[in-house]
Amino acid sequence: MTLYDDAVLVLKEYGDQEELRQGYLAHLAEHPDGMYKPCEAGHLTSSALVIDPSRGRVLLTLHKKLGMWLQMGGHCEPDDATVEAAALREATEESGITGLTLLPGGPVRLDRHPIPAPCHWHLDVQYAALAPVDAVAEISEESLDLRWFPYEEVAGVADTSVVRLVEATLARLA
Template sequence: MSLHDDAVLVLKEYGSQEELRQLYLEHLDAHPDGMYKPCGAGHLTSSALVIDPSRARVLLTLHRKLGMWLQMGGHCEPGDATVEAAALREATEESGIAGLSLLPGGPVRLDRHPIPAPCHWHLDVQYAAIAPADAVAAISEESLDLRWFAYEEVAGVADTSVVRLLESTLARL
């Protein structure tokens, strides 16, 4: 199964955000290359909100290019077998934490946001991951900083997209 086919299957099984879910499916139907960055109409991305083992904090990255506190995530790559694997790879690369495990049940939510030209949209498939007990975070090249935040601190540092991802994650824990 291709990454494109996996994304279609994941989205067909996703049971929330019907209008946005349908927009993602229409995008993939219209754009066979819609999984990857070169697709000018937009492309799917995959991310994961990393939760500490005590389930009291989340790890956010201060994105180097955007200067915003965000969850770990980014572009799908040809070597990614699934959208879930892309989220786990991105979260591992950007957090420096080996042994992350995604929460079961598929994506936590979807988030569509505009990005600068030449592309137009990121269609983000968002997951949540639990860090192992011995987790030690390490700043990647894509980050200016990496920090654990208590749940109640997130709204003060991150945008509404991250806040909604946290709320949806907490509903699943």
């Protein structure tokens, strides 16, 4: 199975955000190269919110290019076997935390957002990753900062996309 096939399967099985989900599937049907950065019409990305439920906090990165507090994530790579694997790879690379495990049940949310040219859209498939109890985060080259935030502080530092991802993740944990 290719990464493209996996993405289509993941999206077909995702049971929420019907209009957005159908938009992702239509995009992939129209753009066979829609998994990767060179697709200027937009491409899938994969991300994961790193969460530490035992301490009631999430790890956010201050994105170097965007200057915004975001979850870990980025572009799918040809070596990624699945969209889920891409999210876990990105979360591990950007957080420096080994031993992350994705929350079961597939993606937590989808988020489509504009980005600067030459590409026009990121179609993000968002997961949540549980941090080990003894997790120590290390800043990557892609970040200006990396910080743990209590759940209740996220809305004060991040945009609505991240806030909705935290809410959806906490709902899944409940």
